[in-house]
Amino acid sequence: MEERVNRRTFLKLLMGVPAFGAIAAALSPLLRYLKPNLPPYQLNPLTVGDKPHGSPVVAATLSELREPWSYKYFTFVQQYPQYTPEGFKNATVPGVVIRLPRKVVLPWEWAGEKRKESDIVAFSRICPHLGCIFNYVPEWKEITSGYGGYVPPPDRRHALMGCPCHLSIYDPADPDVPGRVLSGPAPRPPRTFLFAVKEGDIVITDVEPGGIA
Amino acid sequence: MGKLGVVGEWIKDRKEHLDLFDETNVHRQGNPFYLLGPMVYYFWLITIVSGLLLMIWYEPTTAGAYNSILHIQHEIPLGWLIRGLHKYGADALIIAITLRIYRMYFLGEYKKPGELSWMIAFASLILAMISGITGYLLIWNQRAFWAAKVVLTVPIYFDELPLIGQTRFGSAIAYIFLGGPAIGQATLTRFYMIHFSISVIALILTEIFFQRTRRKRLNMSLASVLVFFLMLAAISYLLPAELGRRANPDRTPLPILSDWYFLALYQFVKYTPPLWAGLGPGLLIAFGMLVPFLDRSKGRRPSERPFFTVVGIMALVYFLVFTVLILFNIAVIERDPPIILAITVVVLALGLLWEIRYRRRQLGQLVSSPKPAENPASE
Numbered sequence: 075m076e077e078r079v080n081r082r083t084f085l086k087l088l089m090g091v092p093a094f095g096a097i098a099a100a101l102s103p104l105l106r107y108l109k110p111n112l113p114p115y116q117l118n119p120l121t122v123g124d125k126p127h128g129s130p131v132v133a134a135t136l137s138e139l140r141e142p143w144s145y146k147y148f149t150f151v152q153q154y155p156q157y158t159p160e161g162f163k164n165a166t167v168p169g170v171v172i173r174l175p176r177k178v179v180l181p182w183e184w185a186g187e188k189r190k191e192s193d194i195v196a197f198s199r200i201c202p203h204l205g206c207i208f209n210y211v212p213e214w215k216e217i218t219s220g221y222g223g224y225v226p227p228p229d230r231r232h233a234l235m236g237c238p239c240h241l242s243i244y245d246p247a248d249p250d251v252p253g254r255v256l257s258g259p260a261p262r263p264p265r266t267f268l269f270a271v272k273e274g275d276i277v278i279t280d281v282e283p284g285g286i287a
Numbered sequence: 288m289g290k291l292g293v294v295g296e297w298i299k300d301r302k303e304h305l306d307l308f309d310e311t312n313v314h315r316q317g318n319p320f321y322l323l324g325p326m327v328y329y330f331w332l333i334t335i336v337s338g339l340l341l342m343i344w345y346e347p348t349t350a351g352a353y354n355s356i357l358h359i360q361h362e363i364p365l366g367w368l369i370r371g372l373h374k375y376g377a378d379a380l381i382i383a384i385t386l387r388i389y390r391m392y393f394l395g396e397y398k399k400p401g402e403l404s405w406m407i408a409f410a411s412l413i414l415a416m417i418s419g420i421t422g423y424l425l426i427w428n429q430r431a432f433w434a435a436k437v438v439l440t441v442p443i444y445f446d447e448l449p450l451i452g453q454t455r456f457g458s459a460i461a462y463i464f465l466g467g468p469a470i471g472q473a474t475l476t477r478f479y480m481i482h483f484s485i486s487v488i489a490l491i492l493t494e495i496f497f498q499r500t501r502r503k504r505l506n507m508s509l510a511s512v513l514v515f516f517l518m519l520a521a522i523s524y525l526l527p528a529e530l531g532r533r534a535n536p537d538r539t540p541l542p543i544l545s546d547w548y549f550l551a552l553y554q555f556v557k558y559t560p561p562l563w564a565g566l567g568p569g570l571l572i573a574f575g576m577l578v579p580f581l582d583r584s585k586g587r588r589p590s591e592r593p594f595f596t597v598v599g600i601m602a603l604v605y606f607l608v609f610t611v612l613i614l615f616n617i618a619v620i621e622r623d624p625p626i627i628l629a630i631t632v633v634v635l636a637l638g639l640l641w642e643i644r645y646r647r648r649q650l651g652q653l654v655s656s657p658k659p660a661e662n663p664a665s666e
Binding site: 168205221238 | 433463465467537538560618620
């Protein structure tokens with residue numbers, strides 16, 4: 075089997091390069107055909123006017139959250155500019171606001187707030203694992219019975235948060251990392267909402283950017 | 288072009304021995320395991336025909352899909368039957384493909400010259416499962432919605448891979464299949480197209496194959512054809528295909544399950560970090576496709592290739608155990624994975640030891656009684 079690349083074969087191979095280029099050039103618009111016409115905002119650089127903005131929403135009143143571990147679900151609406159006749163696309167972010175029995179440092183580095191302490195905390199309920207909506211579970215025994223059999227250590231036997239899909243368990247009251255992942259495949263704690271207390275209302279103004287992970 | 292010639296020769300030889308639905312094994316049909324091939328073809332055709340009939344009434348819109356299926360199930364005459372045939376025909380198809388793959392695996396049918404037949408059978412299982420997941424989104428119920436959400440979020444973690452992750456191809460995959468940033472009308476339309484075209488393209492290729500080889504298409508007795516159809520019709524009547532609750536993007540129900548053939552995989556996703564939720568099944572598929580080239584043993588009987596027999600049994604046991612675990616909602620994510628990993632390593636090591644011992648013994652027999660007739664010198 076003595077085969078050497080002779081001049082003819084070599085030239086033939088060389089011919090293949092522009093041919094391949096031509097095929098790729100012809101296929102590229104076909105691949106672009108698959109591309110959705112709604113751009114995701116992560117892939118393209120945002121101009122200032124293109125950033126999604128949310129309309130402030132009152133999640134709860136302070137009187138509703140007087141007791142420790144009391145909570146309330148709410149929905150925060152983010153508006154994404156979109157170049158369609160409607161102009162905007164609404165994306166809803168389900169959230170939960172919780173009154174904790176002690177103060178924690180709010181994980182608000184994303185908003186430039188380093189050391190703000192509060193006993194009220196608001197989490198996005200979108201699970202950072204694969205995007206399901208997780209629940210606030212006031213009774214930890216329900217976590218053990220309904221979310222795969224996880225038994226929290228004695229100092230965490232209080233209300234927890236659990237995701238129905240893949241059983242990630244979060245501790246909303248962890249003093250260092252509110253929303254710490256206690257169990258399950260979640261790669262990080264859930265995202266948080268920025269809020270301010272105005273005249274007895276807890277007003278949600280923004281949500282930490284990003285979807286999963 | 289020496290190398291290419293060898294590959295061409297290899298492909299030509301495998302194509303000549305290609306067997307899609309056991310049509311070359313008709314004489315063995317006294318053994319019901321060799322009826323599995325015709326069953327695959329038959330259930331597939333039932334699924335295609337009933338699917339086409341469903342398309343008459345189905346409405347592929349996020350607002351109308353669920354209602355149109357309610358309409359089919361409860362108001363259209365015989366709608367329940369068509370939908371039942373589609374759903375249970377597809378289930379039966381997946382069962383038949385899986386059993387047939389196991390038969391091919393344990394009987395070593397993937398060995399020369401069956402490599403291509405095996406790869407096509409294995410790929411058909413993957414395609415059937417993709418058909419399944421794209422198909423059940425079309426109902427637009429809770430199970431479908433969250434399954435689609437989870438499945439199309441998994442590729443985003445591929446962006447964490449070193450080097451190739453920087454191209455963000457994972458996000459691009461999710462984005463193209465979703466048809467936008469989130470599940471919506473575009474996702475439904477694209478899933479509808481995928482669900483339909485997998486079968487159409489495969490059917491055209493199969494038909495070309497039958498035209499060229501002049502083999503008989505359905506190698507099954509009329510009695511079997513009727514019995515299987517009646518079984519599907521009976522189960523459609525007794526256990527109408529379920530609808531679930533309408534999709535609600537703001538609420539994930541607890542507990543939430545997938546279709547039965549994804550349950551083991553679902554349990555696996557609970558146990559592993561999210562990047563491995565995508566890589567694990569990918570490696571499993573790669574292993575399945577490459578089995579004919581990984582298994583270098585000579586014999587075809589399970590006892591003649593201990594390691595691969597152990598791997599096959601382990602895969603089957605894990606499929607069943609994981610399915611049972613998820614059905615009983617047991618998943619202590621701190622406790623279980625180390626145990627499972629330990630069992631896997633021990634079992635694989637034992638399998639390897641068995642293989643080594645078996646080969647040593649073979650070698651010993653060969654040395655002690657060197658019969659020239661049995662000596663496989665030609666290999």
